[in-house]
Amino acid sequence: MTTTKDRSSRVGALEVHPFAHPQGCRSYLVGDPESRQALAIDPHLDSVGELGATLQRLGWSLRYVVDTHTHADHPSGAAKLAGRFSATRVAHPAGDHQGVKRHPADGDVLxxxxxxxxxxxxxxxxxxxxxxxxxxxxxSGDTLLIGAVARTDFLGGDAGQLFDSIHRVIAGLRDEIVLYPGHDYQGRTSSTIGHEKATNPWLRIEDREEFHRALTANPPRRPANMDDLLRLNREGTDIATSISAAAAVDRVRQGGAVSVFDVRTAVEVAEEHIAGARHVPLEEIVARADEIRAIPAPRLILCRSGKRAEMARQKLESLGIAGLTVMEGGILGFAAAGGKTEKGKPQMSLERQVRIAAGGLVVVGAALGWLVHPVFFGLSAFVGAGLMFAGITDTCAMGLLIAKMPWNRRPAAAVAPAAGGCAATAPAGGCAATAPAGGCAATPPGA
Structure with missing residues (x-):
């Protein structure tokens, strides 16, 4: 689930259902209980299933799906959600989003x-x-955040225009107007215009040039995977379920290591890994699903050769997590394609452990069959059948079992955590209400 609890509220005649994503993104369903019509604002691709379930539970019809802007830090679910419910997509024409049917002018009414x-x-x-x-x-999308404003140093942003927009559209609003921002990393759902006027340092800057100087003085680094996300969000294309090792090497070289998570055992990771990747063993992916949601998409899944990564992708998709891509050939293919890896002390590979265990069981079964009772020959036959099944299906139950053994669960080599953490951290690629590395919030003035 994307949200941790129901924070729906009645705001005037409308009902608002916020959806908080671990990356700090906020999506909203806004509905009229009388007509049972609704619109969705900035749906995250991971949240499409939950938004759809909420619409069905409430018996609402989805009339509009709005992207407040072209998102650079996460994949939009607007195309998928609108297609599922036959809703009209809404976005500004300057975004050049394919599939958008309504391009509102300033002051248009929905x-x-x-x-x-x-x-x-x-x-x-x-x-x-x-x-x-x-x-x-x-x-407010990313224009005004709780205690912050948006950064303006990419995508054609302009600090002077942001100042003008805030003072033309927002500053004159009544204090009691409830503010629902596009992002927040502190677990907050809303604020009020009055509270922001009193506490937001950016709203206390009254001079346009001073605002421009402060906003452009210390820009954070770019969101992770920004170029890929911009293309995907404009074209409305699906994120590939797999990419070649060569393509993965290019993505990691461009800073995409923060989006890699490695599902191998700790021993395997300690022996060789991609610097900056996050280690989430296959058997822990369900328990750590929110941690994976916080990794910037498109998320690259890595194992030794690709099979366990595909198993992880299918399991995570069943949990509603989107934007998952398997690295074909795994760490072996990545290294063969020229990818840079960090190596530690050689360990006994999982494949070698399986060979030893299988061979040992065959020998034990044969010995007991000769010395104790013929029924023990069945153990050898069972292991042989299991190996045949593993070869045919390219899966190995014995390998998955051995991976859970204590000697394979030792702490892995130091691997930097992936960017995109939840409220307690400052992930790259976020759009937080403070100033995370690579986020879409501006560095506080005077910092």
Missing amino acids: HLGDQTITVYHAPGHTPDHLVLLTPDALF
């Missing part, structure tokens, strides 16, 4: 029954940025 939501063009973070205003709430 209707949910008798209720109205006004769409304003608010460039600054990106040229195509929109904000949505109901009579009682502002959905």
Whole structure:
């Protein structure tokens, strides 16, 4: 699940259902209980299943799906959600999103029954940025965050335009207007315009040039996988379920190691690994699913040769996690394609352990069959049949069992945690309400 608890609230005549993603992203369902019509705002690809389940539970029809801007830090689920519910996609024309049917002008109105939501063009973070205003709430996307504002150093952003947008659209709003931002890393769901006027340091800067200087003085680093995500979000294409080792090498060289997670045993990782990858053993992926959600997409899954990575992908997709890509050929293919790895002390490989265990069981079965009772020959036959099955299906139950043994669960070699952590961390590629490395929030003024 993307959310930890139901934080739905009635804001005026409309009902708001927020969805918090471990990357710090926020998605929203806004519905009119009278007409049972709804719109979705900035759906994360991982959250599509949960948004859909909520719509069905409430009996709402989805009328619109809005991307407030072209996202650079996570995959949009707008195309998938709109397609599933035959909804109209909404985005600014400057975003050049394929499949969008409605491009609102500044001040255009969306209707949910008798209720109205006004769409304003608010460039600054990106040229195509929109904000949505109901009579009682502002959905600000990345323009205004809780205690922060958006960064403007990529995607054609402009600090002066952000200042203008804030003062034209937001600063004059009533203090009691509820603010729903596009991101937050502190576990917060909402604020109010009045609270932000009183506490947000960016809203206290009244001079445009001073705002511009402060916002551009110390930009964070780029979000992870930004170029891939921009292309995917504009084209609306699916994330590939696998990529070649050569393509993986290129992605890692461009800083994509933060999106790699390795499902091998600790012993295997200690022997050789990709610097910057996160270690999540195959048997732990369910328990650590939220940790995996926090890894910036597209997420690359790595094992020795690719088989365990595919098993992990299928299991995680069943949990509603999207944006998963298997690295074909695993660490062996990655190294053969020229990828840089870090090596530690050689360990006994899992494959070698399987050979020893299988051979030992065959010998024991044969010996007991001769010395004790012929029934023990069945042990040797069982192991032989298991090896045949493993060869035919390219799976190995014995290997999965041995991987759980204590000697294979020793602490792995030091591997840097992947960017994209949850509220307690500052992940690269986030759009936090503070200033995470690589996020879409600006560094606080004076920092």
